[in-house]
Amino acid sequence: QSALTQPASVSGSPGQSITISCSGTSNDIGGYNYVSWYQQYPGKAPKLMIYGVSNRPSGVSYRFSGSKSANTASLTISGLQSEDEGDYYCTSWTSSSTWVFGGGTKLTVL
Amino acid sequence: QVQLVESGGGVVQPGRSLRLSCAASGFTFRSDAMHWVRQAPGKGLEWLAFISYDGSVKYYADSVKVRFTISRDNFKKTVYLQMNSLRPEDTAVYYCAKDRATTYTWDYWGQGTLVTVSS
Numbered sequence: 607q608s609a610l611t612q613p614a615s616v617s618g619s620p621g622q623s624i625t626i627s628c629s630g631t632s633n634d635i636g637g638y639n640y641v642s643w644y645q646q647y648p649g650k651a652p653k654l655m656i657y658g659v660s661n662r663p664s665g666v667s668y669r670f671s672g673s674k675s676a677n678t679a680s681l682t683i684s685g686l687q688s689e690d691e692g693d694y695y696c697t698s699w700t701s702s703s704t705w706v707f708g709g710g711t712k713l714t715v716l
Numbered sequence: 717q718v719q720l721v722e723s724g725g726g727v728v729q730p731g732r733s734l735r736l737s738c739a740a741s742g743f744t745f746r747s748d749a750m751h752w753v754r755q756a757p758g759k760g761l762e763w764l765a766f767i768s769y770d771g772s773v774k775y776y777a778d779s780v781k782v783r784f785t786i787s788r789d790n791f792k793k794t795v796y797l798q799m800n801s802l803r804p805e806d807t808a809v810y811y812c813a814k815d816r817a818t819t820y821t822w823d824y825w826g827q828g829t830l831v832t833v834s835s
Contacts, residue, residue, distance in 0.1 A: 609760070640820035644761070651811060651825035652761065658819055695761050699820040703775050705751075705763040 610635065610696055610708035617714040623684040626711045628696030629677060634706055636677035640699035643672055643681045646710075647692045655694075656681060683713075691715045718742040718824045720812050725829030728802055736797040738812030738826055746770075746790040749815035751822060752797045754808040762808075766815070767795060802833045 611629040618624040628635065628643075635641055641659045644652035654663050656672035659679065669684045679698070683690055696708040724736040738750070752764040765786040766775040774786055785798040795812055809830050813822035 638820070642819075642821035646761075651827060652822075653825075654816070654821060654823055657816065657821045661819075663823065697761075697763070697821065704777055705766075705820070707761045707763060710760040 608706070610698060610706055612694075612696060612708035612711045614709070615712045615714065617716055618686045619716045620686055620688065622686050623682060624686060624713065625683075626681045626694055626696075626713070628679040628681070628698075628708045630679070630698055630706070631677055633701040634677075634698040635674065635679050637701055638699050639674070641672065641674055641679040642697050643670075643679075644695045644697065645690075645692050646695065652695065686715055688715050718814065720814065720824060720826035722810060722812055722826045722829035725810065725831045727832045727834060729835050730803060730833055732802055733798070733800045734802060734831060736799070736810055736812075736829060736831070738795045738797075740793045740795070740814070743814065743824075745793040748817065750786075750788060750795040751813045751815060752784075752786060752795075753811045753813055753822070753825075754806075755811070755828075756805070756808040759808075764810075765797065799831070802831075804833050807831060807833050 639659045643656040646652045659674045660672040671682045694711045719741045721739045728734050749768050751766050767786045783801045788795045809828040811828045812826045814824040816823035
C-alpha cells in the first residue's frame with residue numbers, strides 16, 4: 607500500500623486561509639469516506655482534527671474543515687493563527703483492510 | 717480521562733525481539749479496538765496493526781505482518797506489540813492509539829515509546 611501524497615510544506619500569514627491536499631487512489635480515499643487529518647507538534651502525539659472527511663471532533667476549532675473530491679482529500683485552515691504551525695497528516699482506510707498515511711505537510715505561519 | 721501509557725521500548729540489537737505494552741485507563745477498554753502506529757526519527761507516521769475489541773480480528777501493515785504480532789488482555793486493560801527479527805529501519809517512536817468506533821480513525825494516543833535497533 608503506497609503512502610498518500612501530500613505537499614511537503616505550505617505556508618501562510620496570520621489571518622489567511624491555506625489548504626493541504628492529500629492524493630490517493632480509488633482503493634483508499636476515492637473508495638471510502640474514511641479520511642482523517644491529524645495535527646502534530648514536535649515531540650508530541652498526533653491530535654485528531656478531522657474524521658470522516660469533514661467532521662470535527664468536539665473541541666477542534668471551526669477554522670478547520672475537510673473535504674474530498676474523487677481521489678483527493680483536502681484540509682483547509684481559515685483565519686490562520688501562529689498556534690496552527692506544525693505537521694499535518696492525512697490518513698485513509700483502504701480496500702486491503704489497512705490504514706495508510708500521507709507523508710505529512712509542514713505548515714509554517716509566517 | 718482517557719490515558720494510554722506505552723512501555724517496553726529501548727535499545728535492541730538487530731535480529732532480536734522486543735515486546736511493547738500499552739496500559740489503558742479512563743474508558744471501557746474491552747469495548748474498543750486498538751492500534752499501533754510508529755514514527756521513525758524525523759519521518760512521517762506509519763500505521764502498523766489493529767486489533768478488535770475482543771482480539772478476534774487483527775490487521776497488519778505489509779511491512780510488519782510477518783514479524784510483528786498484536787494482542788490484548790482485556791482483564792489487564794493492556795494491548796501488546798510483539799516485535800521479532802528487528803531491523804535498524806524499525807527504529808522509531810511507537811504509539812498505541814484508541815480506535816474511534818465506526819469512524820476508522822483514532823481519537824486518543826499514548827505519548828509513545830522509543831525503540832532503537834542498533835548493534
